[in-house]
Amino acid sequence: MNAPSPHISAERPVIRQLDEAAINRIAAGEVVERPASAVKELVENALDAGARRVTVDYAEGGKVLIRVTDDGCGMTGDDLPLAVTRHATSKIDGSDLLNIHSFGFRGEALPSLGAVGRLTIQSRVAGQDAAAITVDGGRVGPVRPVGLSGGTVVELRDLFHATPARLKFMRSDRAEAQAMAEVVRRLALAEPGVGFTLRDVSGGDERVIFRAEAEQGDLFDALRGRVARVIGADFADNAVAIDAEHDGVRLTGYAGLPTYSRGTSVAQYLFVNGRPVQDKQLIGALRAAYMDVLSRDRHPAAVLFVTVDPTRVDVNVHPAKSEVRFREPGAVRGLIVTALRHALAGAGHRASSTVGAETLAQMRAEPVGPRVYQMDRPSQNWPSQPTFARVQEWQAPMGFAEAPAARIEAPVETAAGYLGAARAQLHENYIIAQTADGFVIVDQHAAHERLVYERLKAQRDGAGIARQALLIPEIIDLSPDDCARLLEAAPDLARVGLVIEAFGGSAVAVQETPAILGQVNAQALIRDILDDLADLGQSQRVQAKMDAVLSRMSCHGSIRSGRQMRGDEMNALLREMEATPLSGQCNHGRPTYVELKLADIERLFGRR
Template identity: 40%
Template sequence: MAERTIEILSPRLANQIAAGEVVERPASVVKELIENSLDAGATRIDIEVEQGGLKLIRVRDNGRGVAKSDLSLALARHATSKVYSLDELEALVSLGFRGEALASVASVSRLNFTSKPASQADAWQVQSQGRDMLTEVTPAAHTDGTSVEVRDLFFNTPARRKFLRTEKTEFSHLEEVIKRQALSRFDVGFSLRHNNRTIHALRPALTITEQQRRIAALLNPDFMLNSILIETERAGLKMTGWVGLPTFSRSSADMQYFFVNGRVVRDRVIAHAVKQAYRDVLFHGRQPCFVLFLELDSLGVDVNVHPTKHEVRFRDQRLVHDFLFSQLHRALAEVRPQLGAEPLVAPELTPTTSGIEAGEFGGQRSLNMADRSAPYSMSSTPSSSLSTGEQVAFYQQLQRPSDLVTERGWQAQQPLPQTSQVDIPPLGFAIAQLHGVFILAQSEQGLILVDMHAAHERITYERMKNQYDQQGIQAQPLLVPLKLAVSNREADTAEEFAEVLATFGLELQRSGPEALTVRQIPVYLQQADVEPLVRSVLADFSSHESSDAILAQRNEILSTMACHGSIRANRKLTIPEMNGLLRDMERTERSGQCNHGRPTWTQLSMTELDKLFLRGR
């Protein structure tokens, strides 16, 4: 290749190179234009597109507008009204600021820019046909605000156009941009039309209820029916928004929206904090759902680290990570059954799917999952027709196995509490056990079904974690030490990590090349089958190379131990035992899911039961 001299790029080529940074597809154009509208103080933004945005993109707003004298500069490179100094750049509060978006879009499209400030009598416009930025200002008809019309995107760069996908795919990317902007600014109304068909018509959402309606309309009504509201502030950081219950999850991360100072971002610090918060409760391979807003001083975050501004850099990453993790972890820990449940959204926002495979477990949605420490009153009258003695007898009957069995083997029916007059616990009272696997209980709303092994597993796990943190796992010596035949590797592991095993409540002594003696086990696991418990723990230990690695994964090890120490399937429980389990669930953090993220209970309301049997029709 012959030697070439250095030359200054022509404005047209420089603009097209810059366009490659910020204009990837029609969605990129819409993002830049909406951000300009929001920075201009718009409270209404209307977007109209054709053919996925390839043929036409029109964005109209009611913002401050651009004066006639500035119109020509609006399409010039490095021209902006948002940043005048380095200090303003470091404390940036606007969404767009690079001063290249309009120039870049204009260089690869046929662009028409029309604007009218309120202080100006008439509207004016400038046009560009993908050539150098030599524009002419002409009069136009327009109300207060700005309209930007982009036609034939990439008409003069056919190589770029070849990389675009189908109309459907490009429009899905474009719609996703609008969803993010509409979620970031509840105070602004948005509309979207595609090929002359209205897709979204969103009015400003100023109250919590209106905001929940907007989220339900943009994402999925099921999300709002299966989420909890978060509002917390600490150390100059403020977080608000909604997080999905662990039983409402997705196979992909397509319902995760995080905003920093109103800007939607993707950040590894944020992603890691959220993942850690859900780690103890989320089913394997599933993704949590959330719409969260973080606010902090603009000096504490750098948003100018990527041309599209999707990434940020925090000045104090550890502070942000610990704040997010601790607040989300605490909110999820407080998810437990609670009386006085009210749906988060209006009744008409009904779920369209159900089941964990559809990304949620709808039966948990209708109970308020906040903490409740007050004892449950057993003194209220279950029925106005019962005397005091009958009421006492009624509750005594609920708390012991029934011996009232007819000659045909059916349990005699007993009076059920009038739920409108009785203070019933969130998970109700146990009435039966199904196939040794499920507990059936009557609650205030209807029928509760509990997976007794999954529920007891979570209860045992949380107790062991708390005890480990406070005083270490309490152990109980076996009356008769148990001898186990193990592999040489298992024996080596038990011998190498003997001291660490002791902190988990297990005392294992090597009694031969391939033999172990179990001398004590954790108090909470005294009903466990010891041999599989020991083998599972040793398998966990052998997968780590050091004591530090084991302690770092201690929750996973405690989870393994809790699983072996929980009620097994087909074990018959008495009514008091079942009620005791229900009350423990109501007091235990994260009791809505087992250690593996599976749901522990669900509910069928009286309305749902009536529908099953066509009652009222």
């Protein structure tokens, strides 16, 4: 016996016109997902109003109170009833939805907030009286006079009180507060010339969570200052400036060095025409740009701004406006990949300065038991607490001449470059080089592996990619959509050595493969490429596989750990590192050297 469908009523359904309150609550479900969504919409409104300072106050994770205060142009008493009406906006006139220059344009935020909470707006235009209006659960109150010096104050209380079921889906106050802080930080990066303050006023106390004063200077100076404030000075010190333009698309911002990577993508901030976005095509392009210098479990840090004619990008894709659709996505992706790779190569041998700091942190002694004063120490020939916490056993001091290391007596200035002059080789793997203000420790195998890898890639790109023709072409059956998508990408794939042709119907024939890959499972490769094309619109799969082969070849062809090197060999390796792009990290994104400043070493030993 078949069970009746729960979607089919025994009676004929009747079509009804929903009332305005229900319509607003439904729309609010798309626009206002959580307190952070409300903060985003209100702060964007303030920025569209020309505000130079924005203050956000919240209580209980934004569930009880969200208040946004700005010094923008304000609204008149006549504007306020329209402002809380759906699809009423000052941003566009509706004639051209592809030429949008503002954050907001849908006219849904304020009525949606008023439909699910208690909304109060106070505003004043210069030279006119201030006015206020209240919306409670969709019910609009009358306009009334208030006292306000200028700008606008929007206060949202008891979010989702009109839809209490939504409160069950809210996370903890702490999690919601973190989400609001992330929204404010992203908008602060988008507008370095605007001052931002975020405060927690729960329980009547006032605690500043985030503050960023308006930055001065040109584009890059202002952005660098704001980046240092939002992400941290470490990122600003370990990032390269990006400024590239091609075919009417401009890319600016900062990209972190490969050795300044993260375990997650939390430090990736992407903007399109100043709008913060989380677009999978842009994220994929960023990942592709670092593909050759980062392992799969690491993520780059970057703040990137794509500027393009508004008519070439559609921002009306999602009510939250966090996704965009480019008219020429390949051009944008290509610019990101090319510009970032060029900038990272231009950084030469640089490695993140945080590597040295992390090394020093590992070298500091960890506390072991209660403090033992010098007068109470046993008078033996070994320390009761070693300086290096991980040292398991004390050994008698060894003279330098007896140490298992190659020593070079050449003065620093005779061969020194950025990485100094080699002084010793420790454990047949680590080169110690003295610089003008400290020293570096080089992993000889990792460094030489990168050098060999770059040489192999240059040879491949210079002579072209050799192909191997398959004795019997491999026929692969695909769906019609996959077949069309793959054949459209066929010219790009041929340039990296993979030649495919239509074979009739929805099948393709793999005729040639890159010779460097050796024997290839063509069907698995094609499936992987199709996944890339479906997800990102472009595939780097063949290129990635070829680079992986070259990486393995370079590993086998590089100086192995355990080999003793002469002084001239070590100095030659240092000089080649200085002249080779990306030599600051190995093929897997790990640093090839650690730089320690003399001042830091002196502090480690208590000399400063």
